[in-house]
Amino acid sequence: MKASGTLTLRLVYVAAMFLVAMDATIVNVALLTIGSELQVPPARTGSINIGYLIAVALTLPVAGWLGDRFGVKRVLLSAITLFTAASVCCGLAVSLEQLTLFRIIQGAGGGLVAPVGMAMLFRAFPPQVRAKVSRSLILPIAAAPAVGPVIGGFLVDELSWRWCFYLNVPVGLAAVLLGGLLLRAEGQPSAGRLHLPGLLLSGPGFAMVIYALTQGTFLGWTSPAILTSGFGGLVMLAALVFTQLRASQPLLQLRLIGDRLFRTAGLIAFCLSAGLLGMLYVFPLMYQDVYGASALASGLTTFPEALGLMAASQLMPWSNRRLGPRRLMVISLFGAVILFALMCLVRSDTSPWLIRVLMFAGGFTLGHAVGAVQLLAFARMPGPSMGQASTLYQVLNRLGSALGVALLGSIMAYAGAADPAVPSAPDGFAYQAALLGAAGFLLLAWCLALTIRREDEEAVRPASKPAVPPVQAAPAKPTI
Structure with missing residues (x-):
């Protein structure tokens, strides 16, 4: 592929991934406003994110087959088009059921972007430069979840929650037009048989x-x-x-779960995603509903969590060399459990800067835990099985996110946030109970980490670079 074509491919892929990653967090600060306008209690707005997360998880396994069967360019541009069209429908929704349905369609398009786009990108570059290309894409994609709550809060306060979805339209259309005109269709391998x-x-x-x-x-x-x-x-x-x-x-190579280390790492990743995405769903609701913060203030308060994740991704190689992935994961998960528990103590007079410090520290510890568990998950995985293992690992991540939001929403409803007339107890007990549930997911991940043996990390501890495919190397937030 010519230099202009590879540059176009990078721009299209980054633009699409930025939208998909930002949608994982931009809606969180708008949930209370959406619930109020659509006349549903806060606990029920979780379906807006759950539908998106499930759709992303379920399209991941079939993405590779679709790319091989119909061509990666066609599938990539179709996925971006579907995502953009569904964004318009989300903005026009007049009920929770409509919004959830369109979010599912949006997630189906978003779930295809990452694997199909990365396959096209890596086919365009020889192996010796793929790592450099991958590193250049990490920052803009990692920045998207960080800016999502801030942009979402501004749009909710100044315009309408519907603009959280309309914002995707100009970027999505530009990516489709640019890709359709300048990207060249590449040959693809035989698709094989879809199960x-x-x-x-x-x-x-x-x-x-x-x-x-x-x-x-x-x-x-x-x-x-x-x-x-x-x-x-x-x-x-x-x-x-x-x-x-x-x-x-x-469709899913479940036999890979027979490997003890991969199975344990996958369960840890499942619990990590459940706790992290669950907290990012509950805390903005609590901060606005109980303590009266604006959507923008809520976004600015949760924003440092993503910065902590990004900082951890840069320090992860050094931390791994000093501690080893097993010890690093055990220490960082224990710290994350304490930090999540402390978030339950937030009150209306708590300094926003103290909350931001807690958020940054939570993202920093979880970022190290995510990086360490990824190293261990693929440490003993043979090359021919890497693609299937990567797919299964990503599916576990997305399903963990969906289950976390679902269960914490149920905790909120059961503890008192189900009544539209009384969204929560005066002291925010329903939300605090849900945050303790998020800490509980991390505590379970910590217990699982203790079962990893010291000899399991020998394959990755001496290495200065992660033994994981480039797309898996950075601590990634599940796209929602």
């Missing part, structure tokens, strides 16, 4: 289980709708596991 049973079982199965978890508090855990949805979803997921283990070309 259709896995695709048909995974989507409805995950959706039904998450629906039961999020709506059980409102409809009653023994209601026919919740029992049918929950039981039916579990049956479909059990069938998914059965079919994937027997298939010669499965």
Whole structure:
């Protein structure tokens, strides 16, 4: 590919990934306003993010096949178009059900961008320069979740929450037009056979289980709708596991979970995503609903958390050399548990700068934990299995994010944030209980980290560079 083509590809990929990554956080500070306008309690607005996260997780496994079958350029531009069109529909939504549906469609497009775009990008560059290209893309993509709450808060306060979605339109259209005119379609390998049973079982199965978890508090855990949805979803997921283990070309290579180190690291990553995304969902709601902060003030207060993640990504190689990934993960997770617990003590008279320090420290500790667990997850993974392992690892991350938001939303509702007339107790008990739930996810991750053996880190401790594919190297926030 010519120099102009590679530059165009970089611009298109960065623009698309920036939008997808920013959408993971830009809506959080608008949830209270959205709930008020659409007349739903704060605890129920979690479905706006849950639908997005599930859609991202479910499109990841099929992204590679779609790129090989229809061409990576066509799939990439189609994904950006779908994401942009769904953004317009989100801005026009007049009910929570409509907004959740359009967020699911938006997530389906966003979930295709990262794997398909990275495949096209890496095919355009020889192996010896891929690492340099990957490093140059980390900063703008990592910055997107950091600026999301600030931009979202400004738009909510000065214009409308709907502009959090309309903002995607000009950037998305520019990326599609630029890519359509200047990107050249590349040859692609044979697509192989799509495992259709896995695709048909995974989507409805995950959706039904998450629906039961999020709506059980409102409809009653023994209601026919919740029992049918929950039981039916579990049956479909059990069938998914059965079919994937027997298939010669499965949608998800679940046999990789048989590796003890990969399995443990994947569960830790699952809990990390649940705790982090759950906290980023609960805390802005609490800060606005209970303590009367504006959406912009809430965004500026949570903003340092993403800065902590970015700082940790730069210090991770040095920290790994000094401590080793196992000790680094145990120490950083323990610190994160303490910091998340301290966030429950925030009051209306707490200094915003103290909260920002807590947020930065939380992002800094979790950033090290994410980097360490990624090193260990792929330490013993053979080269031919790296692609499938990377896909499975990303799916666990996204599902952890969805489950975290779902369960913490249920905790909020059960503890008293389900009544629209009384969004929360005067002292914010419902939100504090949910934040303790986020700390509980991190505590579970810490307990799992203690089970990792010292000999497991020997393959990665001496290395000065991560033994992970470049797309996995930086601590990444699950795109929502």
